[in-house]
Amino acid sequence: MNAKMFSPVRLICATLFFFLLAGVTAHAADKPLKLEAQLVLGSNEVQTNGKPVSAQIEKKLKHLPLKWQHYSVVNAQQFTLAKDETKDVSLSGECQISVKDLGGERVKLTLKGNGQNVGNITQTLKKGQALVAGAGTGNTIVVLRQVD
Amino acid sequence: MTHEQQLKLQAFLDGELPEREAREILSWTQRDGAAAALLAELKNTRAAMSKVGPHLSLPESREFFWSKIEREIQRREPVAATAPEVSIFAALRRWLLPAVAVGALVIAGMIAHFNVPKAAVETVADADTLNVESTLANADATTYRDASEGTTLVWFSSTADDSAAPDIKPSAIN
Secondary structure, three states, rough: OOOHHHHHHHHHHHHHHHHHHHHHHHHHOOOEEEEEEEEEEEOOOOOOOEEEEHHHHHHHOOOOOOOOOEEEEEEEEEEEOOOOOEEEEOOOEEEEEEEEEEEEEEEEEEEEEEEEEEEEEEEEEOOOOOEEEEEEOOOOOEEEEOOO | HHHHHHEEEEHHOOOOOOOOHHHHHHHHHHHHHHHHHEEEEEEEHHEEEHOOOOOOOOOOOOHHHHHHHHHHHHHHHHHHHOOOOHHHHHHHHHHHHHHHHHHHHHHHHHHHOOOOOHHHHHHHHHHHEEEEOOOOOOOOEEEEEEOOOOEEEEEEEOOOOOOOOOOOOHHHOO
């Protein structure tokens, strides 16, 4: 063995390289996404029998160009998705969704009405962000977000 | 018999004596029984040695052979004693390149750790990440993005019935 092979500079470089590689690899590892899907009913009258949406979501919804003033939660489900995992969630008899974790906080939401695919939405969904989807003439919307 | 006489006998046997001395030694061995016995003993020893290993002979005298080795050693000694000169460029290359590599690694590590360019990357990524696909026939999707709240609205509606869409302000549609 050549003594030059183990020179201090080379050892330092090799150590730094492996630390960097380990750090980047650990950073790049995708954590499972903890998500919440809510089926929200929109109306222009105050709902007395439904649970109002949280203030955070209400603020988000009121910033959107929707025609409703009041929003209440019909159904809410929390679930965790690992990378490349897909989960089917039934929010009501008519509304189902399918969510896939594409990695890097990117999700694919498939909206279904009565079991029929309506459309796909692919977007990065970071904490604090929300994806709102609706279809047709109904007054219900799906709100998908990361749980804090 | 003296030690010198013994050496003369050995030289005679090796053929190293001048012709006159060789004749004297030959006649001495014929006269002296001890000398003849020693000569016979030396001959036997030489014969035995030649059977054991190869007989190596030098094409030149020992003195000349060793003087050549001595001269060669003296010729090489100054070269070996002088340390090779290291140029400034070689010295810089030896230390500068590893130093630059270490610096680059440290900077890359800091960037990866503190996510300095992450905000810029995210801004570009956010703008490009939304992908909407309507799977129904004669259906369309309307998209609205509220950057301040980080909310994206997607509404799927049939193109035959635009009235089904929510009250989305046209100016706000992306």
